[in-house]
Amino acid sequence: MEFGKLFELFIAAALINNFVFTRYLGLCIFFGVTKKMDTSIGMSITFTSVMVISAALNWVIYKFIMIPLGLGFLEIVIFIGVVAGFVQAADTIMKKVSPGLYYKLGIYLALITTNCIILAVPLLNVSEGYNFIESMFFGFGSGVGFSLAMIIMASIREKLELADVPKAFQGLPISFIITGLIALAFLGFSGLITL
Amino acid sequence: MKEMLKITASLVIIFVAAGLVMAVVFAKTAPIVKIKKEQEETAARKKMMPDADDIIEAGQWEPYGKKGKYFEGKKGEETTGYLISTYGKGYSSFINILVSVGKDMKVKGISILGHGETPGLGDEIEQDYFKKRFEGKSLEQLEVVKVEGTDKIQAISGATISSRAVTKGVSESVKLLKEKYSATEPAKEVKK
Amino acid sequence: MALATFKGGIHPPDKKDIAKDRAIKEAKSPQRVVIPLSQHLGAPCKPIVSIGQEVKKGEVIGEPGGFVSAPVHSSVSGKVIAIAEFPNAMGRMVNSVVIENDGKEEWASLKDNPDYIKLSADELKEKVKAAGIVGMGGAAFPTLVKLSPPKEKPIDTIIINGAECEPYLTADYRLMIEKSGEIVEGLKILMRILGVNKGFIGIENNKPDAIEKMKDAAKNEPNIEVCGLEVKYPQGAEKMLISALTGREVPPRALPMDVRVVVQNVGTALAVYEAARYGKPLIERVVTVTGEGIKNAANLMVKIGTLISDIVEECGGFKDSAGKVVSGGPMMGFALSTLDVPVTKGTSGILVIPEEGVVHTDEFGPCIRCGRCIDICPMGLMPSMLSILSEKGHYEDTKEYNLFDCFECGSCAFVCPSKRPIVQLVRLAKSLTKP
Amino acid sequence: MADVKKEHELIVTVSPHVRDEETTSRIMWTVNMALLPAFFMGFYFFGLKALFITALCIISSVLSEYFFQKAVNRKVTVNDGSSFLTGLLLGMNLPPSLWSFNPFTIHVPIIGSVIAVVITKQFFGGLGYNIFNPALIGRAFLLISFPKAMTIWTEPSAAFFALDAKTTATPLGILKEDGIAKLIEAFGDKLNLYAELFNGHRAGSIGETSVLALLIGAGFLLYKRYITWHIPISFLGTVAVLAWIFGGKNPETGKMLLFAGDPLIHLLSGGLMLGAFFMATDYVTCPSVRKGQIVFGIGCGALTMLIRIKGGYPEGVMFAILLMNCFAPLIDRSMKSDVFGAVKEKKK
Amino acid sequence: MSNSENKISYISLIKNGIFSENPIFRVALSLCPAVAVTSGVKNGFMMGIAVLFVQIMVNITVSVVRKFIHPKVRIPSYMFIIATWVTVTDLSMAAFVRDIYAQMGLYIKLIVAFAIILSRAELFASKQKITPSFFDGLGNGIGFLFALVIIGFFRELLGKGSLWGYPIVDTKPLLIMILPTGGFFAVGILMGLFNWIDMKFFGGGGASGGGH
């Protein structure tokens, strides 16, 4: 039963309340990165891992440091500091431990630091009052949902490279319209799960 | 080394200054938030039960595993009615509802405290025309129908699920109140 | 049992009736021949005659310019009057030798050797080399090269390609009817050269009499099997034929010899026979003159170097106004811009399409992704993607869709409802990228 | 001889020099034809308003394509029949009550057509380039924008001129809300239910109700090879299997009962047949390699049943196809065709 | 930008922010709020005001302390300054405009991640005196506000039939406009329109895009 709940949380975060298509977050990265499939995949992997870890880290810090000290109002500053610090550390460690991986994914790390989803996940965890496991699942679901969105979008934009989009709509405008259409399709998932 | 010191110093000064700013703002705003929140809550209850002088918490319950409370409204010594907060399982969210019930166990009014239903469809439940449909309903009448002209609750077209969720939430809370209070108040009402 | 075939392919109307029953006829000897020094795949020949020199029929006039090359012989006796660049059927300018025919038909050397089959493999190969034989199935690849596989790639099967899957063309068909014995002999020679004891002759099922004849001619040859093939274009394409007959698939970018097979056209087999037996060089070939726009369709034995205008004239000229004249078949042939181009060793047909039969391809629509071309591409490619990528200038990306595996059979363009010039776009991409 | 001299007039084009007779517009018009039986059944059951709605959709689709192409200086291609087809399909996908619901709802089909043709198709470069099925986007857009008008269904009747037919629920609606027993009750007995679903005497969108008429059209397209079995069969097959496994409900508790569903009801009702044979098969928006199409069909089927059984909406075909449209480019790029000889090469 | 010139026209700073360098339609940074909080004019406006306030304060702060901050820790310091001002805004809005805050609280907090703010701080305020920094912040903030209000205008009018919460027509002409699809459509189409106007009348190219 517990697992069923977590699964629902995961599906809801990934599909129904997909960050891009229903919560409208992470759009800058979403539009910036999906021009190419390779970068989308690289970003997806990096993003999902950072998301889960930062959800966990921030949960621990919030629960065991901020709440006891009454520093809840500093959440913005602290969460962004934690994410930035973690990303910096990951960057350094990865460079040392696995230069190959760093070469592949390092550039995305830099982009992530100030992404609004990365920040939204811990903020939502706090406001929804999720426990540790739930926070991780929420982070993971959000990451998977964001990755799915990026990969779909990249495949569509690759195909669109070959199409005669009216000049004024090339690039971002048509990408917004595609996103709108995907969001319309994703409405099909709505109502599957009540949260 | 000197550079390190300089960097640290500049960071520390910024941190301290910013921390101070935030702390001051927090100190100023936190009490306001708290007071306003309480005011809003009591105002909401008051609005639902204008005839009561005093609304006292009478107990808690757990609709859908969430926290709900119920209150007795008093005018002097006399109970004027009940208030109960409840939830309904809607299209995409649990709908938080506050129900005002009279001594006769008929609904006096409802108010929607929070929900995440689809804007334009499910969120019609917030509209007055829909909330009015609950006024004066007894437990038996708290059932959703999709046609006009009955004494039951008519669904919002295009949002049957949300309508049903609200109705279920309301009827569950009336049921609870009946259980709790029918011993003291012989609530079996005349049906028409 | 289902007929041997391959996956994909198309069924264009075969239109072979136009020329099918016209027996092979010797064409009039032309007043003048223009013999290109590059008629084959590979290095062009170096001319070894000079202007004013008298040559005899069958005399070598061009020597091979490399390993993948073949000598060129004079097809008439007469006097060399020019050595210069002339256009060929593809519109390219190639160095050619022009000889004025003295009408004497004097052979340089020709002697019957009935015991040819006793010659050693190397001696036979020498004869093939001297005769300047190249593949007569279209690509004109020097036959000698195919007959000299590297040691680590042994050959165990030879296939004679009698599919003639191109609509309209009947040259191979007539050869199989009229020269079945010689073709089988040619195959035996090829088998001897390569030390192979399995030979196939593959013929499309719309030529039952050819199958009959060939079966008859090969009835005493236990190692030679004549097989009927499903009627489907491009059944005659080497890789498809091999897959149909042996079940072996030639991997992308590999050659038939990688699956231990050599494929030769029936005309090539005949030429090999004639070279082995008489020492006759390749100076003439059968050309089908056909199409709705020609007065008298025919299968002509034409001397290499004869101008196409001469042949058209011999066949009575065009019916009305000719819209298009194609050298080769309708699927892969080249439209001619002028009739003053010579027949070469690879010219299998001349197709005259009347004006009303011409398909105009300058107006084409977008790809609607109907998937027809993907279904029929015998190479299992995605012509739709190749054409879109090439159309939009993404040439490099076409390689992800295996651009270089396309052998330009034209099946995709044939079926495309949007009339997209897929083959043209493929060629464009090929010319702008490196494999 | 004189002829031979006129050689400068020879036409030079690249091979091949013969072409199949098939053209894009012939395909499109034939699909239009194949839809006619189903459309006439809709006309028969729902009367003149069915005709009005469909005609309005067709006219506004064709006109918006025409004017957009004029506006951006593109070649006008309205007679290739594809925008006509989009309009026809959109019309056949709308509830017949749309017209009578309110005399001012005339704008609804028009908005749907403009969204379909201009935003979904022409913004993306026109025929062949769109990512999403235009008619279905048009319908989805309308469903969300006009949720009330789009979910009022009327009883079929042969009363041609009646503009206000009796409203009722669709079979899937009844199945979802009240369960299978009520559905059978509504149609008398089970056999009658199947029969009515099959001939189309039921509430639903204009062109979706008559399975019989749809199958006639689809059979024709299959025979002409304008569509292949891959998408429809994998789509319908998945629906049938999942309906059987997950479609059952315990009549007392209302909980799901495994392996007790009725696949036939699910196959025959809703827009499944129309969607599987005419809309999921839209060349432009489905994968083009056959094995990709099977994946596409299975995905459509699974999503349809997910929405029908678990979702908030009784019918899931439209959203299922649109969702799979999102994935089609991904399927296409990861499932290319098998190059001749390449498979054996790998095995070696 | 007229950086190199000695005299900076404040008017042109503001004009750039609104038109040629509009943060959303032209520079395409900070796109999330363009969709997320624009289902109504009021929300868009409040968000715009919040951003305007943060942008100005950040620009001023950065300009004031620019000499003092060590270049090596420039970016972290700016982030910290931004986070501080966002917190201040967040706390104040929670206290004083509670009903609006209830609908868009999360997005207010997320202002901290808007690259537009950091990019103005880094590209402009860190090199300029206080007054031009103020006007740069003002211009960009107004540009942002302008974009959000325009998007909100269309979405609310079409989606709810109202403006600033006041009913204009008594139906909902196109409900979808207040849903995500409508938001993306509105931004996409307006962006296309801006491009078109730019190309048609000013001879510009298309918009760039990407960042945050």
Ligand SMILES: Cc1cc2nc3c(=O)[nH]c(=O)nc-3n(C[C@H](O)[C@H](O)[C@H](O)COP(=O)(O)O)c2cc1C
């Ligand atoms: C994208 C989408 C969002 C929906 N949102 C709601 C909602 O918030 N509340 C609701 O009751 N129904 C919602 N529905 C509709 C339900 O799925 C269901 O069709 C409706 O409740 C049935 O009502 P009706 O019988 O009046 O048509 C939504 C449907 C879709 C497609």
Ligand SMILES: Cc1cc2nc3c(=O)[nH]c(=O)nc-3n(C[C@H](O)[C@H](O)[C@H](O)COP(=O)(O)O)c2cc1C
């Ligand atoms: C570069 C090259 C090398 C070839 N080498 C051989 C070879 O070694 N052995 C062989 O049997 N065929 C060889 N071929 C011949 C081809 O397999 C094929 O028979 C020839 O290109 C004519 O094919 P077509 O008439 O199907 O177009 C070679 C072809 C090319 C282009």
Ligand SMILES: Cc1cc2nc3c(=O)[nH]c(=O)nc-3n(C[C@H](O)[C@H](O)[C@H](O)COP(=O)(O)O)c2cc1C
């Ligand atoms: C599409 C296509 C169709 C072909 N069809 C035939 C054919 O019908 N008959 C044939 O002899 N060669 C055909 N060829 C050429 C063969 O692939 C092969 O090159 C030839 O049979 C080799 O024999 P050759 O070297 O003696 O010409 C075709 C080639 C292609 C690419």
Ligand SMILES: Cc1cc2nc3c(=O)[nH]c(=O)nc-3n(C[C@H](O)[C@H](O)[C@H](O)CO)c2cc1C
């Ligand atoms: C078999 C087939 C099915 C089609 N289905 C649709 C459809 O569902 N919706 C639509 O708008 N157009 C459909 N079309 C028409 C056309 O493909 C469509 O307008 C393109 O998507 C426009 O680029 C179909 C065409 C064919 C040949």
Ligand code: SF4
């Ligand atoms: S060249 Fe043409 S006609 Fe000749 S065999 Fe090949 S495909 Fe057939």
Ligand code: SF4
């Ligand atoms: S590159 Fe193209 S044209 Fe040249 S030989 Fe290869 S397939 Fe033929």
Ligand code: SF4
């Ligand atoms: S021409 Fe090339 S792509 Fe087209 S069918 Fe033939 S091999 Fe395939």
Ligand code: SF4
């Ligand atoms: S046959 Fe033509 S229209 Fe069809 S997929 Fe191939 S290229 Fe596209």
Ligand code: FES
């Ligand atoms: S504002 Fe840039 S990612 Fe959200």
